Amino acid sequence: MRPSGFLAKTSALAIKDLRVELRGRDTLPPMLAFAFTVALVLAFAVPELPATARPTKLTVALAYVEAGFLWITVLFAGLIGFARTFEVEREEGAIDALLLAPVDRSGLFIAKAAANLVFVACVEAVVVPSLALFFAIDLGAGWLPLLGVIVLVDLGFVAAGTLFAAVAAQTRSRELLLPLLALPTLVPVFIAAIELTADLFLGAAFDDMAGRGWFAILLAFDVIYGVVAALTFELALD
Amino acid sequence: MSSQGAARRSYSDVLGLAAWASVAVALYLVFFVAREADISMGGQLQRIFYFHVPAAWISYLSFAIVFLASIAYLRTASRRWDLLAHSAAEIGVVFCTLVLITGPIWARPVWGTWWQWDARLTSTLVLWLTYVGYLFIRNLTTDGARAGRLAAVIGITGFVDVPIVHFSVQWWRTLHPSGPTVSNPAADSGLGGAELAAFFASLAAFTLLFAWLLSLRTRLGRLADRVDSLAVATESRNPAEPQRVPAGNPVGEAT
Numbered sequence: 001m002r003p004s005g006f007l008a009k010t011s012a013l014a015i016k017d018l019r020v021e022l023r024g025r026d027t028l029p030p031m032l033a034f035a036f037t038v039a040l041v042l043a044f045a046v047p048e049l050p051a052t053a054r055p056t057k058l059t060v061a062l063a064y065v066e067a068g069f070l071w072i073t074v075l076f077a078g079l080i081g082f083a084r085t086f087e088v089e090r091e092e093g094a095i096d097a098l099l100l101a102p103v104d105r106s107g108l109f110i111a112k113a114a115a116n117l118v119f120v121a122c123v124e125a126v127v128v129p130s131l132a133l134f135f136a137i138d139l140g141a142g143w144l145p146l147l148g149v150i151v152l153v154d155l156g157f158v159a160a161g162t163l164f165a166a167v168a169a170q171t172r173s174r175e176l177l178l179p180l181l182a183l184p185t186l187v188p189v190f191i192a193a194i195e196l197t198a199d200l201f202l203g204a205a206f207d208d209m210a211g212r213g214w215f216a217i218l219l220a221f222d223v224i225y226g227v228v229a230a231l232t233f234e235l236a237l238d
Numbered sequence: 239m240s241s242q243g244a245a246r247r248s249y250s251d252v253l254g255l256a257a258w259a260s261v262a263v264a265l266y267l268v269f270f271v272a273r274e275a276d277i278s279m280g281g282q283l284q285r286i287f288y289f290h291v292p293a294a295w296i297s298y299l300s301f302a303i304v305f306l307a308s309i310a311y312l313r314t315a316s317r318r319w320d321l322l323a324h325s326a327a328e329i330g331v332v333f334c335t336l337v338l339i340t341g342p343i344w345a346r347p348v349w350g351t352w353w354q355w356d357a358r359l360t361s362t363l364v365l366w367l368t369y370v371g372y373l374f375i376r377n378l379t380t381d382g383a384r385a386g387r388l389a390a391v392i393g394i395t396g397f398v399d400v401p402i403v404h405f406s407v408q409w410w411r412t413l414h415p416s417g418p419t420v421s422n423p424a425a426d427s428g429l430g431g432a433e434l435a436a437f438f439a440s441l442a443a444f445t446l447l448f449a450w451l452l453s454l455r456t457r458l459g460r461l462a463d464r465v466d467s468l469a470v471a472t473e474s475r476n477p478a479e480p481q482r483v484p485a486g487n488p489v490g491e492a493t
Contacts, residue, residue: 167388167392171379184367184399187403188405188406188407224402232312
């Protein structure tokens with residue numbers, strides 16, 4: 001298969017998913033509303049601390065809690081959306097037509113994962129500013145590194161989430177099984193994401209963060225799960 | 239088929255006898271030969287170690303078997319590998335549960351806490367959750383062949399996660415030390431000859447017990463398969479029986 005053909009077909013499938021969403025608006029608006037509501041409720045759990053110039057034990061602990069809240073919100077909203085991606089294909093029996101698409105199954109996986117990546121990015125576009133506002137976090141120059149963290153987290157999250165969504169979609173209790181499968185697997189991503197985000201909330205310099213190896217964990221997860229998921233996806237769908 | 243089955247059964251019986259005998263020897267060594275450890279390792283309580291560590295070894299062995307059998311199943315589509323993976327996963331979850339129960343029982347008096355977010359503890363817990371999910375996939379999928387494929391995908395992705403989880407929790411913990419540091423009980427407990435003998439006897443007993451359980455569980459799976467295929471065969475031989483519509487009442491008129 002020509003690489004351009006593969007790319008064109010894969011992006012056509014991804015664009016198909018996004019177009020369905022644009023016309024139906026079944027998945028993204030509920031995801032965004034859910035994420036915003038969860039962020040709001042979590043904000044009530046965060047105490048107000050007196051402002052200090054340098055980090056104290058209390059502010060460090062708070063930064064970790066806030067980073068955890070941010071990623072829990074993204075994780076849960078994302079999983080809800082991932083479960084929908086195959087639900088949509090099931091409802092009208094569209095999954096059979098999708099499987100007939102003249103593209104390698106790994107292309108199908110990439111297309112589904114790409115659409116999910118867009119959904120998660122939209123959720124983050126809402127959640128990150130809302131939480132920064134609710135928690136009164138001033139990131140300063142930390143926005144750019146945070147964007148890097150988000151991209152690295154999203155790639156692994158979407159790769160594992162899309163694969164497990166395909167697996168869970170074929171069992172009897174779909175919605176319940178997806179978090180059970182995805183959350184334990186995502187533990188390393190979650191830990192690394194919280195560590196890096198908390199550092200940024202505390203105003204750490206990028207070089208210090210990069211030196212701590214969490215980026216390596218995220219990268220390793222992204223690469224391993226990207227490959228394993230693309231390889232095993234077709235077995236989950238047959 | 240039947241002679242093969244009989245050979246398997248006698249093999250399994252020998253394995254069972256060996257397992258029980260080694261369990262008896264191991265219990266004797268653990269409780270009557272091995273000396274009490276010093277108080278820093280929990281005194282009498284340290285004997286949990288002879289059960290805890292072998293159980294951990296068996297659960298890791300089981301999950302490695304699940305991983306390899308899953309790959310073999312996806313390559314060959316042979317029911318034999320699928321059954322092996324399923325059996326190993328069930329036994330692995332049982333032993334992993336034992337690890338997660340015996341660990342805190344020992345840790346509470348010795349560390350002063352039931353649980354530490356140590357790398358080894360955390361990755362064992364994550365592993366346990368992963369294979370509980372694996373068994374859920376098995377039980378919540380109606381079609382047998384599909385259940386095998388989906389479970390194999392989880393068996394592979396779950397095992398691939400083990401090193402990543404291990405490194406991430408290790409760094410996470412080393413960067414935030416709080417409370418007592420967790421030491422490996424085997425490394426610095428100064429086990430003498432009697433204790434080592436008890437430990438290795440226990441390890442051998444657990445391994446034999448595991449092999450026996452695995453042979454019983456796969457045999458059970460084969461028998462269940464045979465019952466299914468016999469049921470299908472009987473049904474196709476008497477096609478009249480399962481039909482609910484009485485003779486002389488064509489289907490068309492019923493509606």
